[in-house]
């Protein structure tokens with residue numbers, strides 16, 4: 001489903017927003033993002049084929065980079081991203097409905113008195129614009145990944161993927177590993 005993607009910045013990072021503290025950070029696109037988006041779409045308009053393909057997929061929870069809050073992947077959309085998914089879902093549903101009507105019309109082409117005329121739907125919404133804001137790129141040594149944090153955050157960080165706690169940055173570029181028992 002290439003037409004539904006979260007926007008990236010120039011360096012390829014995707015913005016996430018914590019459902020608890022509402023702070024923003026960025027990660028690389030995740031291989032579970034498409035499954036998460038499909039599941040959200042299916043939640044708006046439950047088409048059976050989507051349900052079968054994606055609701056069974058096990059999606060690992062994420063941790064907030066700042067407050068450590070843990071939530072399933074579909075909880076991390078920003079308000080813009082979330083509104084976009086909803087627009088896409090509605091538009092997609094119109095397309096599906098149109099295709100279904102068109103199919104019925106084709107199969108009833110012998111019918112000299114069609115009882116309805118289907119109107120072509122609006123094109124799908126345009127993708128969200130690329131994310132222009134540049135945040136502070138930091139390595140998460142625990143998982144060998146990079147994340148982006150806000151510039152003014154100087155307190156300890158939590159790895160979004162594995163939940164490992166990292167010491168405060170206080171001007172240092174290097175993130176010290178500091179595993180804390182949960």
Ligand SMILES: [Zn+2]
Nearest residue numbers: 018021064067
């Ligand atoms: Zn948070």
Ligand SMILES: [Zn+2]
Nearest residue numbers: 142143159162
């Ligand atoms: Zn990690």
